[in-house]
Amino acid sequence: MQTSAAIYLRVSLDHEMDGRTIDRHRQDCQRIARERGWTIHREYVDQSISATDKAKTRPGYDAMVADYQAGKFSAIICWDLDRLTRQPRQLEDWIEAAEDRGLVLVTANGEADLSTDGGRLFARMKAAVARSEVERKGRRQSSAQAQRARQGRAPKGIRPLGYALNGDILEDEAKAVQEVYAAFLAGSSLRGIARALSGEDGENVPADVPATETQTRRLALERNQRRAEENKTRGPADQLAMKPVPEPKPWNPASVLMLLRNPRYAGYSTYTPKETDDEGKKRRSYKAKIVRTEDGEPVYGLWEPIIDENTWWKVQEKLDSAERVSNRSGTERKHMGSGLYLCGICGTKVRAHGQRYRCAGHVLRSREQVDTYVLTAVRARLGRDDLADLLPDRDEPRLAEIRTLIEKQEARIRRAQRDYDDEIIEGRDLKRIRSKAEAVITKLDAERLTLSVSDTAGGVLSDQNPVSAFEAGDLGIRRSVVDALCEVHLHHNPKGRRDFRPETVEIVWRR
Ligand SMILES: [Zn+2]
Known part of the structure; x- marks a missing residue:
């Protein structure tokens, strides 16, 4: 009887990459079927969904499993094992199917053939390695804070000027934040605003910006106040130590800048990963802190914006x-x-x-x-x-347009990075996409600055x-x-x- 084979493909959402990678993978898989004289039962395709995240659905994969169980084919061709699955559990299922029911699983890059002992051992080792890599990556990327940010929840234990710890707006502080933004747009310098916040007046000091305690000192005072409250209900041995409160210090331009750069005021959910970038620098622009969906749309926080x-x-x-x-x-x-x-x-x-x-x-x-x-x-x-x-x-409409175009390019880079992490695209593809997108961004940026x-x-x-x-x-x-x-x-x-x-x-x- 002629062998009927399923082809499983997993591809990137990036349109340009689709054209290149999926065709290459499909042709490789079809060639294997031709060489072996197999008929192709069906092609199962999933798009840009990580094979490691159990929570994510892979409709193509699930359909293939169901069809296999229904006996519709007896061989699977995939481009490599990573594309099929990186979960040892699922891999074990396929190995079992190969051993007990004669499933033939071949990869286009020829590294794993589950019909041989060596191939099975290799597949298991590869799955184990992939698993530990995923776990490492998971620790790096999916910390609890990142998870919170994706859900639009505020970072724990941090409160910027204007918001309470639970995310509620504190009217007086929020007013100060709004005055700072207004003064800056009206032409005040960071130094002038810092002086106003510090309670000074004089030339070039915006009068509408109220004197405001620096955030470091305010938070230290609040922390000690909380501890004092808690100590009332504790025994003498469990008393929490009071921490030193810094001396009152004037605001400086850098802290005003941080306030003006904080995306949370506009209602954007933010996250700052701890790891460094490719060049080992801790380069995190205010824009990169905005959490975005797969499509590059900003994730809005569950709090009210203070600044539109x-x-x-x-x-x-x-x-x-x-x-x-x-x-x-x-x-x-x-x-x-x-x-x-x-x-x-x-x-x-x-x-x-x-x-x-x-x-x-x-x-x-x-x-x-x-x-x-x-x-x-x-x-x-x-x-x-x-x-x-x-x-x-x-030109406001053009500026808005430019902003959108830049965001699109940035989303492309992020998507490519994710596809690279998931081994859907190669390093050289990532590099090509990134440098192309960066060139476009540079050009748009120049236009934006001129306007x-x-x-x-x-x-x-x-x-x-x-x-x-x-x-x-x-x-x-x-x-x-x-x-x-x-x-x-x-x-x-x-x-x-x-x-x-x-x-x-x-x-x-x-x-
Ligand atoms: Zn010269």
Whole structure:
């Protein structure tokens, strides 16, 4: 009698990968059937479902088991054992079927043939190894916190400003959070907001942001209060020790930044894995903390948002732009043009050198002369009635579109990573998908930053009176305004000429 065989395929959800991988696997399996003279009873296909998670259903697999039990075929061809199952229990069932009922199971990569002792031993070893790998991965990835996050529950024992431990909104704190977001969008600097939260006032300190205890100190006080409560019901021997409470400390820009970056305020469930990335860095952007479904949709937390989604994303874009500017122009500079102006000969950034800007061997220019000239030109530019026309418009629909497109690419990367973990795709496929998606993201990011340029530079460019906002800004703000508006190229000043010649400082306006 002719052998009737089932082909079992498991494939990725990634459309592009489907085309490549599934065809390759299918052809390999069909070739085996042809070589052995088998007829193909049916193809069973499951999509991108991990073979290790018992909770997940695999309709194709289940149908195949049922059909086998009904005696509809006597051989299974799969691409490799990992695709069939990684659960030792299920594998044992197939080995038993092979031993007792003559099931022939072959893999396209030829590594396991359950009709031989060696093949069965190999299969069992492989399943055991796969199992322990899965368990290791499980410990890494599916901690209780990750599980909670996927269900939209708040991380245990952590409460950001504005929320109680049970996720309820604390009105006073929530109000402070909202004022911080509003002040930032209105153009206040992180430093100014930090000063307002610390109870200071003065120039550049937003008046609407209320004085607020720092979170570290507040949490320490609350913890001791809870312990004091519990100690009332404990015997003297079981008393919980009070922990030291840190001295009151002023807010700093970094803690304001963390507040502005926290996705929980917009209602997104978050999770921060402990492991490091490929390069061994603990790089977790605020966006990567947002928990997403298989389709890349954000998972919403079970708590009420304090900040609406659009506002939150607007703040992220503004922060991204500001970070880009300060990365490019350097942080905490003492001089207007160091690390910002460019050498007119080689194009690298000049450095301050005593009273001058220098690119070694190329240019050496008086700082004062150059700065005066650049600041005058920038003020004139800021004073123009058509300044707004000189800047790219903030195109909200396009920005929203860009955000969606970026999310799609990020979802692709995550899906590929998962498929790689499940051994559905090869390392080179993962690499290809990732670099392709990253290239698209970089391009979209650049467009996004250009469209939101009017938000950068500490709100100066969108101010009613840009010139006075510029005057009032600190050095960092002035540097970012210059950077947002133009490129400054310093050319060589001919020897022996001490007078300033404007044509040696070339200002190239952006756009
Ligand atoms: Zn140079």
